[in-house]
Amino acid sequence: MGASQRTRPFRTFRHGISSSLLPSRHWDAAPRQTSSRAVSSSAAPVTSNIDGSIAPAPEPTPIRSSRLKETKPFSDFLTDTLHRQHDYLRISVTERCNLRCVYCMPEEGVPLSPNEHLLTTPEIFMLSSVFVHQGVTKIRLTGGEPTVRRDIVPLMQQLGTLRPHGLKEICLTTNGISLHRKLDSMVEAGLTGVNLSLDTLDPFQFQIMTRRKGFAAVQKSIDRILEMNRLGAGIRLKINCVVMRGVNDREILPFVEMTREKDVEVRFIEYMPFDGNKWSKKKMYSYGEMLDLIREHYPGLDKVRDHKNDTSKTWQVPGHVGRLGFITSMTHNFCGTCNRLRITSDGNLKVCLFGNAEVSLRDILRRANGGSPIDEQAYEAMKQIEMDRRQGLVPHEQALGIAPAEAELLHVIGMAVKRKKAKHAGMGELEHMKNRPMILIGGTCSARHPQQQQQHRFFAAAPRVRKDDDEKPRLTHVNPSGAAHMVSISSKQPTSRTAVAACAVHFSKPTVLPLIGANSLTKGDVLSVARIAGIMAAKRTPDLIPLCHPIPISHVSVDLELRPGEDEDQEKKDRVEIRATVSCDGKTGVEMEALTAASTAALTVYDMCKAVDKGMRVEGLRVVLKEGGKSGRWEME
Numbered sequence: 001m002g003a004s005q006r007t008r009p010f011r012t013f014r015h016g017i018s019s020s021l022l023p024s025r026h027w028d029a030a031p032r033q034t035s036s037r038a039v040s041s042s043a044a045p046v047t048s049n050i051d052g053s054i055a056p057a058p059e060p061t062p063i064r065s066s067r068l069k070e071t072k073p074f075s076d077f078l079t080d081t082l083h084r085q086h087d088y089l090r091i092s093v094t095e096r097c098n099l100r101c102v103y104c105m106p107e108e109g110v111p112l113s114p115n116e117h118l119l120t121t122p123e124i125f126m127l128s129s130v131f132v133h134q135g136v137t138k139i140r141l142t143g144g145e146p147t148v149r150r151d152i153v154p155l156m157q158q159l160g161t162l163r164p165h166g167l168k169e170i171c172l173t174t175n176g177i178s179l180h181r182k183l184d185s186m187v188e189a190g191l192t193g194v195n196l197s198l199d200t201l202d203p204f205q206f207q208i209m210t211r212r213k214g215f216a217a218v219q220k221s222i223d224r225i226l227e228m229n230r231l232g233a234g235i236r237l238k239i240n241c242v243v244m245r246g247v248n249d250r251e252i253l254p255f256v257e258m259t260r261e262k263d264v265e266v267r268f269i270e271y272m273p274f275d276g277n278k279w280s281k282k283k284m285y286s287y288g289e290m291l292d293l294i295r296e297h298y299p300g301l302d303k304v305r306d307h308k309n310d311t312s313k314t315w316q317v318p319g320h321v322g323r324l325g326f327i328t329s330m331t332h333n334f335c336g337t338c339n340r341l342r343i344t345s346d347g348n349l350k351v352c353l354f355g356n357a358e359v360s361l362r363d364i365l366r367r368a369n370g371g372s373p374i375d376e377q378a379y380e381a382m383k384q385i386e387m388d389r390r391q392g393l394v395p396h397e398q399a400l401g402i403a404p405a406e407a408e409l410l411h412v413i414g415m416a417v418k419r420k421k422a423k424h425a426g427m428g429e430l431e432h433m434k435n436r437p438m439i440l441i442g443g444t445c446s447a448r449h450p451q452q453q454q455q456h457r458f459f460a461a462a463p464r465v466r467k468d469d470d471e472k473p474r475l476t477h478v479n480p481s482g483a484a485h486m487v488s489i490s491s492k493q494p495t496s497r498t499a500v501a502a503c504a505v506h507f508s509k510p511t512v513l514p515l516i517g518a519n520s521l522t523k524g525d526v527l528s529v530a531r532i533a534g535i536m537a538a539k540r541t542p543d544l545i546p547l548c549h550p551i552p553i554s555h556v557s558v559d560l561e562l563r564p565g566e567d568e569d570q571e572k573k574d575r576v577e578i579r580a581t582v583s584c585d586g587k588t589g590v591e592m593e594a595l596t597a598a599s600t601a602a603l604t605v606y607d608m609c610k611a612v613d614k615g616m617r618v619e620g621l622r623v624v625l626k627e628g629g630k631s632g633r634w635e636m637e
């Protein structure tokens with residue numbers, strides 16, 4: 001992308017859309033490449049913006065790129081109102097993991113998104129390409145555990161093709177379990193840095209902290225990196241060690257010793273609270289305490305100058321080859337120089353690690369493919385449409401293809417970045433933050449008050465009609481004498497069941513969504529309050545819906561996503577999309593609970609926004625998935 005595109009002010013873009021973002025040099029006379037292989041690491045440097053494969057690249061010489069850096073103002077889309085320039089993109093490539101670290105994941109793992117919700121490799125590449133052409137110079141692949149993604153190496157190869165366009169670093173954060181098997185091909189693809197998580201140097205303690213075996217495999221990965229570096233690979237290696245008091249704090253000094261002869265940066269991370277990780281202040285070992293402990297044994301410990309965007313504070317023991325870093329998320333925030341954006345594995349852009357607001361980039365991309373996930377074949381077809389568009393064979397207004405997606409992506413990214421706050425909730429407040437996903441409701445709702453177990457007094461809702469053997473219709477919620485009753489489920493076996501319900505609140509004004517995203521409505525944090533309301537409502541369903549059984553719910557989550565309208569005229573309005581998931585181990589399904597959760601969350605959004613938009617509509621309440629019980633899995637088409 002040329003300088004003029006990079007500096008184009010955001011407001012100007014809103015009104016003069018799309019084609020200017022695809023400079024003709026990217027398209028004219030560009031040879032069409034027909035396979036995804038064409039974008040592998042060995043391909044000629046011909047990538048373009050979102051299509052990534054068909055344009056002549058700028059010369060990749062260091063002199064020229066440094067000159068460009070000096071002369072080009074940074075992209076306005078990636079610059080926030082505090083002038084922070086976001087040139088570092090973290091992409092989560094999977095939700096899965098082969099470990100269960102005590103500070104990160106519950107023992108049973110976390111509920112995974114359906115596969116089709118996750119970004120495909122072409123989608124990750126397309127998004128990366130857009131960001132790189134706007135000025136992102138560093139991409140970190142993370143997760144979950146990124147190495148468990150089957151196509152992680154081909155993905156990295158594709159990202160490697162963005163290097164001539166300004167991408168300087170391709171990094172990986174990994175637990176190292178299977179890295180040694182993929183490392184060589186990753187380095188060949190362009191991997192420049194590995195942050196490897198290792199919290200202990202004791203194999204038994206490893207098993208306690210990760211709830212899995214694998215210490216030897218991690219060592220193998222570290223050894224292989226160091227060996228490749230001795231051969232000149234130049235992989236920047238950092239070891240991430242989360243310090244928990246009473247668990248692994250006795251290993252701080254052995255880790256410092258590791259830097260004596262090994263060229264690594266060992267980074268001690270302050271233990272952060274995440275939902276379900278049983279965080280407590282007592283278990284958090286602070287930066288100050290760690291420094292005191294290390295200084296006691298290494299009095300000459302020296303401060304090393306940090307790069308302005310580093311999350312860690314760097315130190316070195318004189319004479320040691322390696323260095324020490326401290327990630328002080330809990331005690332000293334580093335938000336003032338934040339240069340990070342993140343994309344979740346299901347394609348949402350998050351402008352802050354602790355921020356609540358997310359916007360879906362995946363849906364914008366997929367709209368350009370008629371709403372379907374973009375696989376390699378679809379990606380090739382989209383590129384072809386774009387070629388045809390450039391040659392006038394497809395009308396410019398045609399919604400399919402790459403150009404409309406790219407234009408909308410930049411619009412949405414720019415809006416989200418502009419809404420980024422100065423810092424997250426504030427240090428110290430982190431431990432009290434309410435905006436975490438409330439995944440597990442646990443025993444509290446299943447242990448209902450005995451009064452809640454009684455039959456319900458109301459039966460105004462239309463009962464289901466079932467036919468008896470003699471074909472006479474029978475009302476299932478009414479007994480033979482005509483009195484309302486709850487259908488007996490005593491003969492049913494409990495099974496694990498899940499239901500997902502969805503709906504949306506559509507706004508009549510374009511001003512509301514940004515206010516919610518910036519959390520600046522006078523009534524408070526709309527998304528958090530609505531989420532809690534939905535969860536509470538799910539638990540109260542049998543109190544609201546006549547003849548509904550009280551069910552021992554084991555899990556409720558309510559997700560709310562801000563979706564900007566699809567066009568300038570707001571024809572498809574800005575909306576908050578709501579999705580409620582409820583699970584139980586019970587004898588009857590939980591779709592009523594899911595519907596109640598989704599609708600209550602929607603009503604709460606309505607309540608909190610009615611002062612700024614009286615024309616809101618709650619729409620599309622429906623069950624989208626049911627799983628478990630006799631009928632197995634059902635999903636709305």
Ligand SMILES: Nc1nc2c(ncn2[C@@H]2O[C@H](COP(=O)(O)OP(=O)(O)OP(=O)(O)O)[C@@H](O)[C@H]2O)c(=O)[nH]1
Pocket residue numbers: 140142171173195238240269272310311312327329340352353
């Ligand atoms: N507050 C905050 N902490 C972060 C952020 N990104 C990473 N961290 C912290 O940094 C730790 C290590 O993360 P890594 O994935 O290794 O990434 P990193 O430290 O940002 O990576 P580099 O700076 O590129 O080495 C995480 O466990 C978090 O504690 C962020 O955006 N904000």
Ligand SMILES: C[S@@+](CC[C@H](N)C(=O)[O-])C[C@H]1O[C@@H](n2cnc3c(N)ncnc32)[C@H](O)[C@@H]1O
Pocket residue numbers: 097103104142143144145146173174175195196197240241242269270271272273274277
């Ligand atoms: C979530 S992991 C994902 C990448 C990869 N699976 C790994 O472990 O490196 C990214 C980083 O977050 C850190 N992390 C996870 N939970 C944390 C917590 N509660 N406090 C501080 N850091 C945490 C991990 O140690 C790891 O370095």
Ligand code: SF4
Pocket residue numbers: 097098099100101104105143144145175197
């Ligand atoms: S820290 Fe990484 S390896 Fe450990 S459970 Fe979390 S995602 Fe998995």
Ligand code: SF4
Pocket residue numbers: 333334335336338339340351352353354355421422423424
């Ligand atoms: S908490 Fe948010 S603003 Fe602060 S450094 Fe992390 S991502 Fe940036």
